[in-house]
Amino acid sequence: MTAATPKGERRRQALVEAAAALLVSGGFDAVRHRAVAERAGLPLASTTYYFDSLDELVTAALEFHGTAELAYGKARLAELEPAECGGDAFVDLVLDLLLGPVGEVDAEAVLLRYERLVATGRRPYLRPLMRELSGQLHDLLHDIFAKAGQPVGRERVEELIALVDGAVVNALIEISPDPRAAARRMLAKAMQPR
Amino acid sequence: MTAATPKGERRRQALVEAAAALLVSGGFDAVRHRAVAERAGLPLASTTYYFDSLDELVTAALEFHGTAELAYGKARLAELEPAECGGDAFVDLVLDLLLGPVGEVDAEAVLLRYERLVATGRRPYLRPLMRELSGQLHDLLHDIFAKAGQPVGRERVEELIALVDGAVVNALIEISPDPRAAARRMLAKAMQPR
């Protein structure tokens, strides 16, 4: 169900944001009707009033969060000074786009980026959204490389993303996981001129 | 709790195998006391009698499954004919070790390999086990490359694994996911002599 009144629209949005926050901090399993309602300061029934099912709520939360991430990436692209694209800074820029800015809650935000990929394997209803978000991220990276004076083909973009993603998921099993550091090492090596 | 009688040991093992089967077919969420007991043909209470908690049961199931996978890999290594390590066949061999043999239920078995990596992010109790299994897989690949006459360093092994893993998780969001094909493409390109 979609809201018809301004106040209703605000409440609906509050629910989406609450769900997104829960998604980031606790993963898909944390997005529950009651938890979302409580976090948004709204009654339980509001969640079923504005969303036909939990899946719909999860989808909306994921879209909200994914769109925010992309907006951050686009901002970084816009403010990019082609001159200051030395190797190290550029590697960090790419990592910021793929894993989120370093300052963030980090561990959990990074984790969510991969939980949602894997979760999509068992939740086909997420696929259209995930494809859309993923496609935009690819485009963004493509543009960033171009603006930085290191144009690359789409295949190369996919390769670098795969390398980072693989490094991250393998780093998650460490006692004190530092996925960003692992990804950084591999990305730096792959990007250095040969 | 660990069994003290032969029959008890057999029942315990039946529970572990039932849990592992559920793990493969439905992921972590499918491993429930009742489901495991039913699949093993045992009463509900047997699950709490032999395992102090669900986490313990999940851990045992994961260890069982992981060890079976490694045994398969070791068998492939043992029967490897260094002569027949042409490029294509070798790529498939590596994929068999990383994703499981192609004939398998496939989609679900591959998915589990990545669910467990990501799940480890939110389930620290799995980390020691996952590190152990992952370390053995690395060793195995290292040996395979050596025996195939293409010795590589540990860093290179990690790179190739990351590439495959990243390709897979990114393939999971396709409408009709074919993670093996995606991984195959990237791995073949990365391994071809430059």
Added chain:
DNA sequence: GCCATTTTGGTACGCTAGTACCAGAAATGG
């Protein structure tokens, strides 16, 4: 201001979950 529509929020239902309990059966060892 009136009335149809939308929204609210408290409550309840049916279900599944993890886990606890315990009388009795089976196995074990001295």
Added chain:
DNA sequence: CCATTTCTGGTACTAGCGTACCAAAATGGC
């Protein structure tokens, strides 16, 4: 062969879940 440990399996408790329901309140168009 008996005493003790180990095991069995039916049952029940509490908690949390998604979802449905519905009387009352708020809202918006006329």
